[in-house]
Amino acid sequence: MDIVWIGLAFFLGLLLNRVHIPPLVGYLLAGIGLSFTGYEPGILLHEIAHLGVIFLLFTVGLHISLKNILQKEVLGVGLIHLMISAGIFIPVGLYFGLSTEAAVIVAITLGFSSTVLAAKGLETRNELSSYYGRLSIGILIVQDLVAIGIIAYAGGGVPSPWAVILLGLPLLRPLLSRLLYIVERDELLLLMALSLAMGGDALFEAVNLSGELGALVMGMLFVNDEKADQLEKKIWGIKEAFLVGFFLEIGLGGFPDTSGFYFVGVLLLLLPLKAVLFYGLFVAFKLRSRTSFLSTVTLTAYSEFTLIAGAVAASAGIIPGEVIVILGLLTAVSYVINSVLVRYEDVLWQRTSSLLRRFERDVKHPDHQPVSLGAAQYLVIGMGLTGQAALKMFNQENQAAVGIDINPDRVKQILDEGYRVLYADAQDALFWEELDMQKVKTILIAMSGDIYTKEFIVEQLRRKKYRGTIRVLTQNEREGERILKAGGTPVSVPAVQMGEKLAKMSLEEQD
Incomplete structure (x- = not known):
């Protein structure tokens, strides 16, 4: 039984x-x-x-x-x-x-x-x-x-x-x-x-x-x-x-x-x-x-x-x-x-x-977050493989770029490699309210996680009256539509682009 x-x-x-x-x-x-x-x-x-x-x-x-x-x-x-x-x-x-x-x-x-x-x-x-x-x-x-x-x-x-x-x-x-x-x-x-x-x-x-x-x-x-x-x-x-x-x-x-x-x-x-x-x-x-x-x-x-x-x-x-x-x-x-x-x-x-x-105590906090991005013109949110690749490309092109991530160990690791990365919680509305980002022209949201988190970040940036481009990594068309509605620009994941490329190559062979 x-x-x-x-x-x-x-x-x-x-x-x-x-x-x-x-x-x-x-x-x-x-x-x-x-x-x-x-x-x-x-x-x-x-x-x-x-x-x-x-x-x-x-x-x-x-x-x-x-x-x-x-x-x-x-x-x-x-x-x-x-x-x-x-x-x-x-x-x-x-x-x-x-x-x-x-x-x-x-x-x-x-x-x-x-x-x-x-x-x-x-x-x-x-x-x-x-x-x-x-x-x-x-x-x-x-x-x-x-x-x-x-x-x-x-x-x-x-x-x-x-x-x-x-x-x-x-x-x-x-x-x-x-x-x-x-x-x-x-x-x-x-x-x-x-x-x-x-x-x-x-x-x-x-x-x-x-x-x-x-x-x-x-x-x-x-x-x-x-x-x-x-x-x-x-x-x-x-x-x-x-x-x-x-x-x-x-x-x-x-x-x-x-x-x-x-x-x-x-x-x-x-x-x-x-x-x-x-x-x-x-x-x-x-x-x-x-x-x-x-x-x-x-x-x-x-x-x-x-x-x-x-x-x-x-x-x-x-x-x-x-x-x-x-x-x-x-x-x-x-x-x-x-x-x-x-x-x-x-x-x-x-x-x-x-x-x-x-x-909240008025002291320096162990989890202190930045209030300024300095002279950075590009901001990369999320230091996974995609985010790191983007940050390194900006640096190779001699562009002023900074990354943020919620993982302190990952931040330290990338800092040790010579790139500018800051610890921050991108899901914290107060962080965006207090952040000075006047010189930032483009923001890349390359973090993993559900679409609701990315959508929330885009909404916070637009509420802050940020007028620059916000590119967001998305998994499918449904996610892309949500990001567009929030005010961002969706970017398909490489797997989607690779699939489309393979299909185009196959069609070209038939011609």
């Missing part, structure tokens, strides 16, 4: 995805729906749920680099937010009858934000490498490490004396890295990723340590390895599919009782406070209001790690099992709220920016 939960999860996940709600909510609802039918999950669902968590933690481990964590903005905001939010949530847990130990664990996990939602959202918007994207991911990694600590505390026991052998795992990194480079075929890369994640789980459990911690450590062995991304890409689909089992298993706990619904309601009322706290801390650490706002929106949700750490604590008898049902419903509703916030974040920013900017 396993086809029942697979089919229902697919149907509800697809349905909610069509209305821009994360499919994970559908998986939880599928589990809740099946609980009312008396459906009893088999051992297969439990094993799939466990492996989903193991694969998730392995991929988290691949990103835990000290460079991403050891920044005052990341550590400061991440840890202070967890401490303050725990102080808020502990009395709530005690009020609803939790023991002190259970209240502390639940309170800490309620301070977490969703790694899955944030990573997927940033990837979809092509902003994983942006300043605010990396800041958000850094804070999530700090939270994930705290979650692993809770899992180790709740799920471990007295480690075996043989556990000391695990201290030698870093010595295997050169060998494993070499093996990774030898492996070339896709299916072997996938098998290697699965073997590492499951092997770490089994190895740590063999010495009476948390298997989840083992999967994380195995991932950490490949931090900063050039082929680590390939490991993540190969295991990504299986991880996502197996996590369906985890959310289904949580949902099968059903709905909470009346007291549980009150608990969920109180925690949902505290979600805006969690967001306000994030924004206040970002501003306190000298970040611009726009960066603070975007990071806050990204992090405003409860986390799947609340469920994962809570489930381990429940299995150890530390917290009551019914609390996991409450946390599951809470997480699902917060996902819906976050999906709405992310979808309309630009509209929300436009309506609240005047208020939010009042709290």
